[in-house]
């Protein structure tokens with residue numbers, strides 16, 4: 395590198411540190427995005443279940459295991475799909491994986507946007523003037 399009054403060495407060094415931190419975080423987020431779990435799109439709704447039979451524990455405030463529904467937007471309208479009890483564990487796991495995937499993707503986009511600005515700033519910080527001094 396040549397000496398040049400225009401170049402802000404401290405600023406460039408700060409920007410490189412920020413870039414290094416964000417690229418490391420981005421690699422972690424990309425590992426998350428690359429996982430192989432199946433994803434169940436939508437959110438799960440739980441409804442407490444009361445059978446209403448006389449003398450059942452649910453009439454004394456102890457509901458049965460909840461009913462589970464998969465709530466999804468279909469053409470802007472919420473649709474609720476009943477989930478069989480035997481599918482509950484898998485549905486919970488895959489819906490949770492879906493939530494994590496979407497969260498990771500939001501973070502990835504924010505990091506990329508920030509990196510984009512940092513590369514521009516780093517380019518400016520490294521710009522020299524002409525004629526050379």
Ligand SMILES: [Zn+2]
Nearest residue numbers: 445446450452
């Ligand atoms: Zn009951």
